[in-house]
Amino acid sequence: MLSYRHGFHAGNFADVLKHVVLVEVLDYLKRKPKPLAYIDTHAGAGSYDLGSAFAQKKREFDTGIGRLWGGDPGPVARYLECVRTVNPDGKLAHYPGSPAIARALLDGDDRLVLFERHGNEATALREWAAGEARVTVREEDGYGGCIGLLPPASRRGVLLMDPSYELASDDDRVVRTLAAAHRRFATGVYLLWYPVVRRARAQALIAALCATGIRRIERHELGIAADSEGFGMTASGMVVINPPHVLAGRMAEILPWLAARLSKNQDAHYVSETLVGE
Ligand SMILES: C[S@@+](CC[C@H](N)C(=O)[O-])C[C@H]1O[C@@H](n2cnc3c(N)ncnc32)[C@H](O)[C@@H]1O
Numbered sequence: 001m002l003s004y005r006h007g008f009h010a011g012n013f014a015d016v017l018k019h020v021v022l023v024e025v026l027d028y029l030k031r032k033p034k035p036l037a038y039i040d041t042h043a044g045a046g047s048y049d050l051g052s053a054f055a056q057k058k059r060e061f062d063t064g065i066g067r068l069w070g071g072d073p074g075p076v077a078r079y080l081e082c083v084r085t086v087n088p089d090g091k092l093a094h095y096p097g098s099p100a101i102a103r104a105l106l107d108g109d110d111r112l113v114l115f116e117r118h119g120n121e122a123t124a125l126r127e128w129a130a131g132e133a134r135v136t137v138r139e140e141d142g143y144g145g146c147i148g149l150l151p152p153a154s155r156r157g158v159l160l161m162d163p164s165y166e167l168a169s170d171d172d173r174v175v176r177t178l179a180a181a182h183r184r185f186a187t188g189v190y191l192l193w194y195p196v197v198r199r200a201r202a203q204a205l206i207a208a209l210c211a212t213g214i215r216r217i218e219r220h221e222l223g224i225a226a227d228s229e230g231f232g233m234t235a236s237g238m239v240v241i242n243p244p245h246v247l248a249g250r251m252a253e254i255l256p257w258l259a260a261r262l263s264k265n266q267d268a269h270y271v272s273e274t275l276v277g278e
Pocket of ligand 1: 004005006018040041042043044045046096097098099115116117118121140141142143162163164
């Protein structure tokens with residue numbers, strides 16, 4: 001029985017990095033007025049009430065979005081505008097999940113397909129998406145389900161893969177699914193979130209992805225503390241396949257800015273690198 005609920009973690013430092021990269025990618029692709037497909041293989045509940053018992057348990061948002069809200073928006077103004085769409089009166093009461101971030105940036109011609117396997121989260125997601133013809137919620141396995149959607153009819157698409165990594169088998173499924181997806185739709189943009197709890201696991205995942213033969217892979221990672229063998233996430237990153245050419249330059253500006261705000265710890269660190277070239 002899997003127990004992960006994203007509501008415990010919504011708006012934490014890892015969500016900030018993940019959603020900043022998502023905003024950068026979608027915003028860039030929307031410069032071209034052509035329909036886009038957005039596929040979220042692990043969508044969560046859509047949006048999160050920061051006053052809920054889940055969010056209040058450890059108040060992880062305090063050291064994530066809470067450190068950015070109401071201050072100088074710096075290079076993440078567009079991301080903060082997306083967070084504002086669920087907090088129209090300016091008080092930080094909700095946090096948008098990846099579906100809400102995507103919905104805020106996409107238009108009526110775009111299509112969103114959201115996979116969520118957990119029954120409670122899928123119910124919340126369906127309620128969140130109710131009445132939106134452009135959004136489809138599928139309560140099923142996102143690894144298996146996404147392949148049949150590729151390539152999208154629009155031939156332009158972004159796929160976000162954001163597993164909870166509760167199962168040891170998640171890493172292998174991530175790599176096999178991205179390889180299969182890329183074989184069907186080689187020009188798509190693929191975003192993979194990874195946590196650093198134990199550095200060796202993150203390194204093995206990235207190495208396996210690089211060994212698939214897929215070209216044009218970047219990663220952008222932000223850590224709030226030094227690597228540790230103890231319990232807890234010290235860093236997280238986004239692997240991006242077929243990144244917009246402007247992404248590395250944007251992240252070179254954003255990562256030090258975020259690191260200075262999201263960590264009070266001298267061990268804050270960030271990495272922005274090309275893993276596999278053209
Ligand atoms: C990290 S959370 C997603 C957060 C969301 N992407 C966001 O940024 O707001 C991962 C979600 O994946 C769901 N999940 C786990 N395994 C899955 C699978 N095989 N297919 C689809 N969803 C899955 C979990 O129930 C959980 O809600």
